[in-house]
Structure formats: C-alpha cells, structure tokens
Amino acid sequence: MTTHSNQPTPVPANLLQRDKAVYINGSWHVGGGGPSHLAFVDPSKATTFATLIPGSVEQVALAAEAAARAFGAWRATTGAERARNLRAIASGLTKRKPDLVALQMLNNGKPRFEAEIDIDDAIATFEYYADLAEGIDGQQGQTVDLGDTALAGSTYFEPLGPVGLIVAWNFPMVTTAWKVAPALAAGCTAVLKPSEFTTLAELIYGDIASEIGLPPGVLNIVPGGADVGAALCTDRRIRKVSFTGSNATGSRVMAAAANRIVPVSLELGGKSPIIILEDADIDQAVEIASAGIFFNCGQMCSATSRLIVAASIADEFAAALVAKAKLIVVGGPDNPDAQMGPLTTREQFDKVTSVLNQARTDGLNCIAGGAADAALGGFFIQPTIYRDVPADHPVWRNEIFGPVLAIRSFRTVDEAVVLANGTDFGLAATVVGGDKDTAEAVARRIDAGHVWVNTPQLIFPNTAWGGFKASGIGRELGPWGLAAYLGVKHMTRAA
Template identity: 50%
Template sequence: MTAAHYINGQWVAGEGADLITVFDPSLGQPFAELKATSAAQVDQAVAAARQALPAWKNVSASQRAAYLRGFAEQIDQRREELITLQMQNNGKPRHEAVVDIDDAVATFNYYAGLAEQLDARQNRDVPLPVAGFTSRTRLEPVGVVGLIVPWNFPLVTSAWKLAPALAAGCTVVLKPSEVTPLIEQTYGQIADAVGLPAGVLNIVGGKAETGAALSNHPGLDKLSFTGSNGVGSQVMRSSATHCRPVTLELGGKSAIVVFDDCDLDQAVEWIVAGICWNAGQMCSATSRLLVQDSIADALSERLKTALETLRVGNPLTGEVDMGPLTSLAQWNKVNEYFAIARAEGLRCASGGDVLRDSGWFVCPTLYTDVPLTSRLWSEEIFGPVLCSHRFSSEEQALTLANDSRFGLVATVISADLQRAERVANALEVGHVWINSIQAVFVETSWGGTKGSGIGRELGPWGLSAYQSVKHVTHCLG
C-alpha cells in the first residue's frame, strides 16, 4: 500500500485493519485507496511528538513564525493541484475551492504574525499591590496536541488548528477524515519542503479505530476536534478520563432572520449562499429561515426561482454553482430527511428529492411554513435543505431564533441597522453577520454556544487555546 501517513518525519504505509477508499462524489466512483494506521502507529506518532516537544517549544517564536510563512508559501505554490483535489474529492465548485486555499494561506500567515510578537510578550511584569514581590507572566505551549478534523472543509479546518498550535510551540498529531484523507497529506509534504523538525507534525489517517486510538491516548496534553455532536461527546468523555483540555467545534442549526424592510433580491442572494455553499455541508449553514410575515410569500417565490436556476453538477466538467454531497452516507442521510418531510406533510416549494443520474447530487430544497415540531426544523441535516417559518415582531423573531440546542452562527437582514444590531446582540450564538454572506476572517473568532461546542478558534483566541499561562513570583526578601 501507498506510504500515505507521516510519522516522525517519515512517510509510512498504514498497518491498520481498515481500508480507506477515496471517492469522486460527482461520479460516485473510487479513485484512490490507502490502508489506515494502526493503534500502534498512533502510539508511534504520539511518541514522536513527545520526543520533539522540548526542542520545538524552545525554538524562538520568530523561528516558528518563519516555518509558518513557509507553509503559507508552499500552499500557495500548490494552489492548482489543491483546487483540483478539492473539486474531485469534495465536489466543491472551483470558486469555493479557491476560497478554501486562500483561507488556509491567510491562516498560516496570520499566526506567523502573532508568533512574531510572542518573544516580546514573554516574561512581562505583573503589577502587584504588595511591596517586596515581583511577578512575571510566561506563555508556554500546552504540549502534545491531537487534532481531529472533518471532511467538509479539509485543509481549512486543519489550518485553523495546526497553525496556532505550531505557533504556540506545540507538537501535533493530526487525524484527517477518512472521507477526504489525501489533501491533508499536503501538510506532510510541506513539512519536508520547509525542513520542519521530525516529530513536530505527524499525520495519521484512518476511520473510527484511528480516531478512538488518538482521542483516548494518554500521551496527549490537549485534543481539538471538529465534527458531529455524537463523536464530540465521545471525545469529551475521553478527555474527561484524562482530565485534559479539549476544544470542540460541533453542529449547528442556524437562523437567518429577514425583516420586511430588506431588499428582497439581495436577501435571496444571502439566503441561498447560507444554505447552498458547499452543498449545505456546513456546521454554519443558516438552514432555519425566519421571515417577517408581510414578505414571506414574495420571498418564497424569489427563493424558489433562485434555487431552481442554480447550476448543479460536476465541477470538473463545467462551471457550476453547487456540486454533489461529499459522501454516499451524507447523500443517504439527506434523502432520509426528504422522506421524513413527506411523512410529516411539509410544504415543499422547491426540490425535496435526490438526483439519481450519477454521483451524489441532491436538489437545493425549500420547505415553507415549517412547523416548529418538525424534525427538519430542529435537527442538523447537513445538506442544501432550507426550512422557513414566519414571524410578526422582532421579539418573536428572537425567541424563535434562540429556540435551539445549537448556537453557532446567525445572519440578520434588515435596512434598519439599529434594529439589526439589537437583534445581533441578543442572538445566543458565537458569530452574527448583518446584511452579508458568511464572510469568515482569520482575525475574528470561530465557535459557538450551547451544543455547538466548547472554546474558540481563529483570532488571538485560537492561539490562546494552545498556550498555558504560568506566573513566576519572587519574594525580594
């Protein structure tokens, strides 16, 4: 089998029992195979990271920054091959794949900039109210961290974790999703290209067995996970067993709130982007549309037209607006929700079915006047399925938007900016957009409330997640 995993600076073949088959979702056909890593190989990766930690954390932060800038440059140099792989393995339209590459480059450059400031921040004095004492602050790496990333934004979610972890001085064991294992191999190739010391970055591919071996490993000092709530709960239990910190970025069932003073055509553009980007396979998908009742019918008609004119197809054979779902399992899941919608008698304004010609395509879908008791209203579908519900007042809109076990993001659309700001401040989520697409900047935080996770990524908060604070206090006698 191919040497597809990166452990202690060496490429090795997997020795696990699982065979990973990599598919082109536009065709529903495999195009690569690799064997998963074994639990013993996960042990080797953690041991390599542990061995590399003392030297890496004592490298100056400015030197670590130089490595991060090398990662950014190397990703940019590999741009075309990475874009093609995103289109082939994820089914992303080209314009979305370009955004992903730009995001990864920006993330490494941003954390390089933060790392360049770390040496100057080290050992800062702390003002104390008592004479005869001094104290200084040290920011130290957490240690060896496990990073488990999902399949919907490969390269991107790993950059959000890997860049700040390396900047902080941590060593890393990264586990990509078995659905999209190939693109994360790029980080191992780049580690070789920039001369990253062996053991600082390790990449172990596999399925649930590999994930469990990593999340349960006693040699980790922290674990950061992005994925489903079900697996996140297991990761949290494992971390609790070892009393170690965990960052969890989990699911969402986000609201997009549309008031009657909006520009309807502009609102449609933002709504469609919020549910159809990456074929709706986003934890941040604004899949609950709350629309003021006086414009609900007119907005639904425009949405129906917009969804039905989207170009859905294979991104490798032509320009498309939306590609397929990334896996057969996800295609089956969305199809099950279409069946639930029919059983519940939901009103389908557009779509409501899978496309069966070839590949794992589904119709962009709109259900209108969805009752709050519907499973489609409350459960994360992870596909281009939009459910709308009417409201009459700002207070009712807020009540409906906050009535969710999730709290990741939300969008507010209104010409009244004072009202939009009021609503944004009252929404129980981690990020709100006002009159905008879901523009995510590395300088701002990412993470949610309630069942959407624990902790924050991106911005300075993303770096802090991989740092431990130490104070050294002297009695001057």
C-alpha cells in the same frame, strides 16, 4: 486568483497513489491498519478513484511519542523561528494550489470557485498565525501589580504540549489549518488525524513539512477511522485534543479527554438561524440566504438552515428565493457552469435523502426541490426549501448538513429572536435588515458565536470561530485560537 474555467484539471498521480500514507517523525511509513483500505470516492460519479492503507493504533502511539520527543526543542524555539516555518507552509500550499484545487474538486465534488476559496483560506490562516507567533516572545514576562511592594508578579504563556487534532471532511485543509497553524505557532507539537473520507489533501501537509525542513516529530499525520481517533484521544502523551465534527463523535472525544482530565476544543454542529427583517432589501436578502444554505451543498456547520422572515414580506421573499433556487446550476466539476456540487459522501447522501423522504411522508410544504437529483447520478440533492415548518419538526430542529432550508415567519422582533434562540445549538446566525442599527440590535440578542449582519458568511483568520450551547467548547481563529494552545503561568517572587 481569477479563474476563467470551472473545468477540472488532472490530479497528479503522486497525490493519488500513496503507498506510504502515515507521516511520523519526519518520515513516511506504510500504514499498519490493513487489510482494509480507505477508499476515496468522486461524489459526482459515486466511483472510487483511489485507496490507501490507513494507520494503526500502534502508529498513533509512535506518532504521539515522536511529538512528545520533539516538544522540548520546538517549545524552545523563538516565535520568529516558528513564524518562518508557518510562512514556509503557506508558500508550500501556494505552490501546490492548482493541484490542491483539482484534488478538492475530485474528492469533494466542489465547483472550482469553492475549492479555490478553501486553499486560499488555508494559506491565509498560516500567514496570520505566523504574524501572531512573532509577537509571542514580546508578551512574556508581563508585569502584574500585586499591591505589595515586597513582591513582584509576572505572567508567561507556555505551550500545552503535544496535541491531538481531529478534523472533518467538509472543508479539507481549512479546518486543519485552523488547528495546525495556531498549535505550531504556540510551540506545541501535533498528531493530526484527517477524515477518512478526504485524507489525500491533508497528506500534503506532510509533504510540505519534509520539504521545508520542519523538525521531525513537530507534525505527525496518522490517517484512519474511529479506532485511530480513539487511540489519539486516550494516549497519555497527548495533552490536549481539538476536534471538529459531529456532536455524537464530539461527545465521545470529550468523554475520553475527561477520563484523563485534559483540555478539549470542540467545534460541533449547528442549526443556525437567518432573520429577514421587515425593511430588508429583498434582493439582498435572497442572495445572502441562498449562499447561507446552498454554498458547499449545505455541508457547513454554520449553514443558516432556519430562515425566519417577517410575515409582511414572507410571500414576496419566498417567491424570490424559490426563483433563485431554481436557477442554481447543480453539477459536478466537469460542468463549467456548476454553482452547487454533490454531497461529499454516500453516508451523508443517504442521511439527507432519508430526511427528504420523511418530510414528504409528513406532508411538509415543499416549495422547491425536495428530492435527490437522480438524472445526474452521484450524490446530488436538489436545492430544497420548506415553508411553514412546525417548530417541533426534525427539519426545523435537527442539523441536516445538506442543501435543505426550513422557513417560518414572525410578526414581532421578539418572536423572531425567540424562534432564532429556540435550538440546542448556538454556532452562527445572520440578520438582514434595512436599518443597520436595528439589525445589529437584533444580532446582539441571538445566542451565537458569530453573527453576520447584511453580509454573506465571510470568515477571516483574525475573527473568532466557535459557538454556544451544543455547538462546542472554545474558539478557533483569531488570538483566541492561539490562546487555545497556550497555558498561563504566573510567577510571584520577592521584589
């Protein structure tokens, strides 16, 4: 949808004032996790605009029980029935899009165009998995040739059961759609724990579930902090946990699942490279590199925060990229010209400013930005670029999750690939080059789950998402996302 204004619109009071914020078995309940409240902050002003009472550990158990009770009937529905529910959720999101965009702008500080992309992505995900749900029934009972005429074999795909879904704050509703849509399409029931920083947008899923008549217990939502997440991971009724977030928390999720021997999907951090080859178009490369690190204020696990550029064009490219960075309009949703908003949380703002301060102390070559944008108030950081960053420096090695780019140059393609792969992570990467075949050949050599070649970071519901090494376990999106919630059953019988 084309929008001609970046100005925020008021968020309806019913989306901000949630006396009952726990959704269990088709009904809303007052949170039992008091007396402390979850506070929701406008990051462009650093002010609280809403609070709610979180759920409790006891309510996690009630939600898990509701999901377990609902599983038998939900798994017995046809793929077509589940598809109708998924399309109804997509329609519910579409109907609420203006309000959800306004809420994203308020709670995450996103410019309007970024908030609109988020809602559109969530809608597209539910529509895509509705299509896949319709095809599940036709895949059941596929024949397997056993090489023995006395026996016959066939395969079936069974939903894993009630699942726990834990999502992050950088793309509210989007990463939730990536989990809820395939889980429900597969025939699983779910307990969702939204991020404690951006809960309000996620509660819309409960509103829509009630509105469309989704069977009670199929989707449950328990907001809260680490105690709620831990309870969800350890509840024995939960047969799989899917988590998006930091590596530190992901390791705890994995440990909890390991104690019960249940499967996990982990979408974790990244320190993704972007390689600019010698024959790259400078203007194109600048646009792709800028979007790869400054979109969503760099709060992307896929952010291409390590830029590796051919030495022969390094000076020209760096100058053009700095010029681009200085033109980026940093501002809150009330600035109609804003291209980059603030960091979403105070915690993240403090982390990034600490990194910038350490870089200054260490004498890194800062060619753009390098500080908080104090004049704006709120959690704003200047678009920041460091050049010739040592390969052992934290700015080069560690995920920062902010608009901070580190640059190194290379003389041979082999050197570029070594630099690109010299990280603990392997989520994403980008290659920009004039010769398509050469650029694709370089892309094939990079250890990453998703590589873009001569294009910005576009993610479609039918493509795979996930990484190698410390970037996680498993894949979301595409048919692989659906398979993550299905178990394979083989049947061998007398012919």
